[in-house]
Amino acid sequence: MHHEDGPAAAKPSYTLWQLVRYMLRLGSLGFGGPVALVGYMHRDLVEDRRWISEADYKEGLALAQLAPGPLAAQLGIYLGYVHYRIRGATLAGLAFVLPSFLMVVALGWAYVRFGGLPWMQAVFYGVGAAVIGIIAMSARKLTEKSVGKDKLLWAIYLVLAVVTVVTESEIAWLFIAAGILVWLLRAPPRWPGKLQAAALTQMPLAGSLLGSVDGSVLAQVGIFFAKAGAFVFGSGLAIVPFLYGGVVTEHHWLNDKQFVDAVAVAMITPGPVVITVGFIGYLIAGLSGASVAAFATFVPCYLFTIIPAPYFKRYGRLPGVVAFVDGITAAAVGAIAGSVIVIARRSIVDLPTACIAIGTVLLLLKFRKLQEPAIIVIAAVLGLVLHPLLH
Structure with a gap:
């Protein structure tokens, strides 16, 4: 292993397998959505084990x-890339x-096997409503963090x-436009950056190329999810409105109820x-569809991480880049906030579901440390109790 990065990339204090074991454990037990997972990585890898430096983490x-x-x-x-390059990143x-x-x-x-069974429907009846509360709170937290007081x-x-809310889908080019707008207003380039211009003209092109290919269902699934992975910014929740637009509205692969259940499963x-x-x-x-x-969703995100990694060390703090990111993030969080309303209209069907959703929000407001799976379990139990009484 030879490192060109000088003293910063000294010999790692851990083996690649230790890191892989850590990631397997985090993947198995890491509840609470993206912000929480990112927090766990900082606590465990930077503070406790000192495997990763604060600078590399940032x-x-x-x-x-x-x-x-x-x-x-x-x-x-x-973090896999930091000391073990491509092999570390992949594993x-x-x-x-x-x-x-x-x-x-x-x-x-x-x-699929038991979906028609009353108990399964009852569980998702409660959980679907709680999910709305959880997404609403996540959207609020993301809004405070990424939009703040900036007009x-x-x-x-x-x-x-x-x-x-109006289109019930996510419009990818609006994200890019938001990034460009903030970049031009906040940190206008003094000379037309060839690199940035090239990158920005390529993106909508790639989108339209992907859109025109047709084929078997599996090919369509692959193309659609690759687009989803490539165009979704910010937290994992940003993919929800995007998926809704494609999976339900456009392709009719799932109906509303199945889609809300899918989001519940993710939670x-x-x-x-x-x-x-x-x-x-x-x-x-x-299984092949899964x-x-x-x-298809993870390949773009993997490539978007390992390809820019070496350059990012040099250019990541440029004001233009920071402004572009701010714009895109604000757009993504706005879309999440809108999608909360879209999905709520679908899965809050009566008074009990409304109460579960509102109860979730209140619980999360009162108990900051409360883990989402705990709420999901309570909601599932409530669903099992209430659903048979009402239906």
Whole structure:
């Protein structure tokens, strides 16, 4: 192993297998969504074990926020990259995603097999409502963190929230436009950056190329999820409105109820929220559908992490890059806020579900440390009790 990075990349104090074991454990037990997972990595790897330096962690986090794709998975891939380059990035990423993928496939199998059974419907009746409360709180936390008191970012946030509610889908080019807008207003380039211009003209092109290919269902699933993985910024929740637009509205692969159940499954299982794609894939085309969907979603995020990693050390703090990221993040969080309303209209069907959703919000407001799976379990029990009484 030779390092060109000088003293910063001294010999790591851990083996690659120790890191892989850590990622497997985090993927199996890491509940609480992207922000929580990113927090666990800092606590365990930077503070407790001192495997990763604070500077490397911060760089990884900034890159993960900049690049599209699921935040926590990308940070995991980057932390693998820090000392063990491509091999470390690949194994760390796989180890992080695999446990929850296997769980989602098992749940998908159970759902297809028993989905018609009253108890399964009853569980999801409660859980679906609680999920709305959880997403609403996550959206609030993300809003405070990434939009704050910034008027320009608030404007972008509100526009995207409204667009999402009205169109019930996520419009990828609006994200890019928001990034460019903030970049031009906050840190206008003194000379037209060839690199930036090239990158920005390529992105919509790639989107339209992907859109025109047609084929078997598996090919369609692969193309759609690759787009989802490539265009979703910020937290894993940002993929929800995007998926809704494609899976339900456009392709009619799932109905509303199945989609809300899929989001619920993502909340119940540990690891990245994005893994809901495995469940959706399973409902569309069995095990092969699940594998294609998960693979297609994660490949862009993996490439977006390892390809820029070496350059990011040099250019990541440029004001232009920071402004671009701020714009895209505000847009993504706005879309999440809008999607809360879209999905709530679907899964809050009566008074009990409304109460469960509101109760979830109140619990999360009162008990900051409360873990989401605990709420999901309570909601599932409530569903089992209430659903038979009402239906």
